[in-house]
Amino acid sequence: MGRRTVVVIVAAVAALGLAAVPILLALAAPADLGGLAPAGDGSPSGEAINELYWFVFGICAVVFVLVEATLVLFVLRFRRRPETAAETEGPQIHGNTRLEIIWTIIPAVILVVIAVVVLARSPAVEATDGDRSNELVVRVEGHQFYWRYVYPDGEIALDTLVLPVGRPVRLEITSYDVNHSWWVPDLTGKRDAIAGQVNDLRLTPRREGSFDGGCAELCGILHAVMPTTVEVVSEEEFGDRLGALGGQDESGDSQLALGEATWEASCAKCHGPEGAGDIGPPVARLGTLVDEEALRELVTEGLDNPDVEGYMPPVGRGWPDFQLQALIEYIRSNEALAPPEGDGGGR
Amino acid sequence: MAVRTETAVPSWREGRVTGWLTTVDHKRIGILYIVTSFVFFFASGLMAVLMRAQLSQAGNEIVTEDSYNQLLTIHGTAMIFLFVVPILAGFGNYLVPLMIGARDMAFPRLNAASYWLFLLGGLVIFSSFFADSGAANSGWTAYTPLSTDEFSPGTGQDLWILGLHLTSLSSLAGAINFIVTIHNMRTPGMTWMRIPLFVWAIEAYAVLLVLVLPTISAAVTLLLLDRQVGTEFFAVENGGPVLWQHMFWFFGHPEVYIMVLPAMGMLSEVIPVFARKPIFGYKAIAFSTIGIAFASMLVWAHHMFTVGLPDYLQAWFMITSFSVAVPTAIKIFNWLATLWRGHLWFRAPLLFCLGFIALFTMGGLSGIMLATYPVDYQAHDSYYVVAHFHYVLFGGTVFGIFAGTYYWFPKMTGRMYDERLAVTHFWLMFIGFNAAFLPQHMLGLMGMQRRIYTYDRGGLFEWYNLVSSLGSFLMALAILVFVWNMAKSWRSGTRVGNDPWGADTLEWYATSPPAPHNFDRVPYVSSSRPVRDLRQRLRENGS
Ligand code: HEM
Numbered sequence: 011m012g013r014r015t016v017v018v019i020v021a022a023v024a025a026l027g028l029a030a031v032p033i034l035l036a037l038a039a040p041a042d043l044g045g046l047a048p049a050g051d052g053s054p055s056g057e058a059i060n061e062l063y064w065f066v067f068g069i070c071a072v073v074f075v076l077v078e079a080t081l082v083l084f085v086l087r088f089r090r091r092p093e094t095a096a097e098t099e100g101p102q103i104h105g106n107t108r109l110e111i112i113w114t115i116i117p118a119v120i121l122v123v124i125a126v127v128v129l130a131r132s133p134a135v136e137a138t139d140g141d142r143s144n145e146l147v148v149r150v151e152g153h154q155f156y157w158r159y160v161y162p163d164g165e166i167a168l169d170t171l172v173l174p175v176g177r178p179v180r181l182e183i184t185s186y187d188v189n190h191s192w193w194v195p196d197l198t199g200k201r202d203a204i205a206g207q208v209n210d211l212r213l214t215p216r217r218e219g220s221f222d223g224g225c226a227e228l229c230g231i232l233h234a235v236m237p238t239t240v241e242v243v244s245e246e247e248f249g250d251r252l253g254a255l256g257g258q259d260e261s262g263d264s265q266l267a268l269g270e271a272t273w274e275a276s277c278a279k280c281h282g283p284e285g286a287g288d289i290g291p292p293v294a295r296l297g298t299l300v301d302e303e304a305l306r307e308l309v310t311e312g313l314d315n316p317d318v319e320g321y322m323p324p325v326g327r328g329w330p331d332f333q334l335q336a337l338i339e340y341i342r343s344n345e346a347l348a349p350p351e352g353d354g355g356g357r
Numbered sequence: 358m359a360v361r362t363e364t365a366v367p368s369w370r371e372g373r374v375t376g377w378l379t380t381v382d383h384k385r386i387g388i389l390y391i392v393t394s395f396v397f398f399f400a401s402g403l404m405a406v407l408m409r410a411q412l413s414q415a416g417n418e419i420v421t422e423d424s425y426n427q428l429l430t431i432h433g434t435a436m437i438f439l440f441v442v443p444i445l446a447g448f449g450n451y452l453v454p455l456m457i458g459a460r461d462m463a464f465p466r467l468n469a470a471s472y473w474l475f476l477l478g479g480l481v482i483f484s485s486f487f488a489d490s491g492a493a494n495s496g497w498t499a500y501t502p503l504s505t506d507e508f509s510p511g512t513g514q515d516l517w518i519l520g521l522h523l524t525s526l527s528s529l530a531g532a533i534n535f536i537v538t539i540h541n542m543r544t545p546g547m548t549w550m551r552i553p554l555f556v557w558a559i560e561a562y563a564v565l566l567v568l569v570l571p572t573i574s575a576a577v578t579l580l581l582l583d584r585q586v587g588t589e590f591f592a593v594e595n596g597g598p599v600l601w602q603h604m605f606w607f608f609g610h611p612e613v614y615i616m617v618l619p620a621m622g623m624l625s626e627v628i629p630v631f632a633r634k635p636i637f638g639y640k641a642i643a644f645s646t647i648g649i650a651f652a653s654m655l656v657w658a659h660h661m662f663t664v665g666l667p668d669y670l671q672a673w674f675m676i677t678s679f680s681v682a683v684p685t686a687i688k689i690f691n692w693l694a695t696l697w698r699g700h701l702w703f704r705a706p707l708l709f710c711l712g713f714i715a716l717f718t719m720g721g722l723s724g725i726m727l728a729t730y731p732v733d734y735q736a737h738d739s740y741y742v743v744a745h746f747h748y749v750l751f752g753g754t755v756f757g758i759f760a761g762t763y764y765w766f767p768k769m770t771g772r773m774y775d776e777r778l779a780v781t782h783f784w785l786m787f788i789g790f791n792a793a794f795l796p797q798h799m800l801g802l803m804g805m806q807r808r809i810y811t812y813d814r815g816g817l818f819e820w821y822n823l824v825s826s827l828g829s830f831l832m833a834l835a836i837l838v839f840v841w842n843m844a845k846s847w848r849s850g851t852r853v854g855n856d857p858w859g860a861d862t863l864e865w866y867a868t869s870p871p872a873p874h875n876f877d878r879v880p881y882v883s884s885s886r887p888v889r890d891l892r893q894r895l896r897e898n899g900s
């Protein structure tokens with residue numbers, strides 16, 4: 011087999027391969043898009059992002075195919091034939107000003123068009139258009155390594171956010187420790203959680219369902235396991251769910267539930283569900299767990315003993331007192347965790 | 358410049374080992390740079406393969422969460438500061454004096470100092486794995502507050518800062534050396550419009566380094582002070598976390614072009630030789646190099662579209678980012694036009710150049726998608742970005758580096774590499790690369806965040822990850838073939854003459870390998886292709 015045949019075959023395979031990739035992908039992904047486009051159609055702003063995605067993707071795909079096809083074509087067409095001597099030169103063309111100008115202007119014009127379209131769609135992407143008078147404002151705090159949500163009347167939820175369908179929402183995203191980024195791809199784009207500043211993310215969930223997301227900004231050792239779920243429910247159910255969170259600041263089921271959620275979302279990820287230790291040391295039955303002052307200091311200052319591997323982040327910055335009390339109440343109620351009576355606890 | 362000046366060299370500087378340790382010859386320093394950088398490349402490639410092994414299936418436990426973050430940080434840091442930037446300095450060192458007909462770099466001792474600083478920096482960064490609580494683990498971007506003493510206790514992050522300082526000093530000294538050399542030491546007739554395009558690229562590389570390295574040096578110094586002395590530059594009440602991001606990316610984005618421009622310069626050298634044509638649009642390529650360098654300093658906040666900048670800044674940084682695409686496109690078109698009507702000679706250097714064009718185009722276009730800031734709201738900090746920058750850095754720069762390595766191997770060693778192995782290397786790498794990184798675009802859009810050590814989704818998501826990991830193993834195999842080829846050919850490849858390729862530029866006029874003083878005489882330069890001119894003259898005189 012001559013060198014030429016080899017080249018032709020290789021190039022043909024390469025060309026076919028290139029062409030086949032998008033087709034195969036499209037076939038392989040009948041149900042969802044299989045990653046050909048962002049997931050987010052759960053809100054109009056997510057949808058606006060997707061429209062822009064397809065618009066720019068279309069243009070890029072055409073440019074891609076043109077450039078790659080030209081490359082393959084030139085490779086096939088201008089390969090050196092066996093009869094051509096090694097020294098033989100091609101035509102000594104040094105350039106062509108008109109061509110240069112043309113292929114400078116064409117990409118520039120394409121990019122201007124993209125920019126104009128994007129800027130025109132910007133209000134839809136940011137969801138600043140339309141009537142937002144009955145906006146629901148939820149505070150979103152990224153913590154190492156959980157999400158803390160605060161509803162308008164101060165109800166606290168951890169890792170799971172419930173939103174009413176069809177109602178405009180503004181998430182006020184911030185952090186008390188390192189940077190995080192709140193991202194639920196099915197709903198819309200992400201927004202960073204940064205200490206000392208509040209970033210607004212507006213969206214209007216438009217269908218009911220449960221949508222998974224997580225933290226997109228490297229935030230430390232458990233960055234990968236800092237998931238969140240957004241449950242979009244009817245306005246009526248939303249009222250019920252929110253009502254069930256009421257009374258977190260007085261003793262009762264609500265308080266215990268908040269305490270349990272706090273333990274699960276925060277402490278358990280490092281100390282294990284039963285406090286038996288994981289990437290953090292075992293803490294079950296330690297007096298500190300029920301000593302309000304000691305625990306407050308621990309969760310707001312963190313802890314880094316030089317002789318212990320790893321460090322305990324200040325996971326409780328920004329907690330109101332009642333959340334700390336709820337945690338303590340929950341720990342007291344949990345047999346595996348609660349220290350023996352009379353030990354520590356200060357009560 | 359053909360005056361020969363002999364300096365007395367003490368004999369202990371001529372030994373087989375001491376000769377290399379004490380060398381101030383730009384060619385030896387260049388080779389030291391290149392070999393050392395490749396060693397760092399293999400080490401950080403190994404880390405990448407480990408990470409990919411960990412991610413090949415849901416819930417794997419090959420490395421722990423903490424080691425993953427360390428591997429990730431050192432892989433990224435080393436690939437950038439210890440492989441790409443220094444290896445380009447290595448090629449620049451080796452080639453710039455030869456290409457412009459000079460005898461050495463302007464400051465040979467400073468040049469040696471640059472190399473040793475770089476080596477030291479590399480050793481510090483790699484040995485930080487042995488520090489208490491391990492190496493730095495806050496990513497190559499070391500965002501505050503994560504990288505402050507509160508959230509990254511332990512010495513790993515401090516060693517990372519030290520390593521960065523050392524390599525930055527090395528690059529800064531090297532860059533100044535390049536600039537002085539290129540401005541002052543060109544042989545008669547070598548006007549600015551006649552210097553090889555690779556030299557243009559090194560000029561842009563060096564100027565950019567001088568302009569932006571001080572920013573990262575300042576940033577890591579402030580971080581060090583915050584960590585060790587108790588200052589609060591990046592504290593919320595003062596500069597705030599976003600200040601670090603501005604400083605980092607003001608350096609970080611030009612850094613990307615620092616890494617790609619010289620590789621593009623290599624393409625502009627290799628493609629004409631193997632197409633047997635002059636480069637199409639010399640001036641357009643030279644000016645687009647400068648254009649890219651300039652524009653690259655205006656785009657940094659496109660890495661920060663999700664930190665909550667005001668709308669007008671989002672728009673501004675989108676538009677400036679688009680504006681970098683234009684000179685980049687010009688280069689691609691010019692290379693294609695150089696191929697047009699050529700007699701393409703399919704040797705490994707050309708194959709890698711074609712690979713560069715094919716893959717860099719992909720990376721450039723996904724860059725446009727990312728610069729479209731609403732799209733970035735979804736794609737940012739996801740695997741889409743990981744795919745994008747590997748397409749430009751690996752598919753682009755590293756393929757260019759391999760093209761250059763094969764192309765100049767005969768010049769550096771006086772021997773030819775093994776073509777069969779080189780072609781095998783190319784195809785393994787091309788296929789492995791696409792398998793590894795193409796699916797990552799899809800993963801990102803499906804919601805896979807970057808820098809995660811594990812995931813729990815199955816189905817297509819897991820399949821894509823598996824394919825990506827298998828691709829990375831294939832690339833590792835390709836690298837083994839490359840190493841074998843280099844080792845074997847350096848020792849026993851067939852010997853070659855001055856100019857095995859029929860090339861254009863002055864380095865091919867020197868012997869292979871060149872004598873310590875490079876040239877006995879440098880031909881007068883009357884175009885950008887002096888060696889071809891010489892061939893033509895000889896042919897005309899002969900007939
Ligand atoms: C041997 C082939 C390579 C493989 C298999 C590979 C794979 C990876 C993987 C798995 C990650 C981690 C992604 C994450 O968890 O977010 C990564 C990150 C990275 N890689 Fe590579 N890589 C390779 C070559 C390169 C090269 C040649 C460069 C640069 C020239 C490079 C630059 C980076 C950078 C800058 C990061 C980001 C680190 C960070 O997020 O802090 N890689 N790579």
Ligand SMILES: [Cu+2]
Nearest residue numbers: 190225229236
């Ligand atoms: Cu996080």
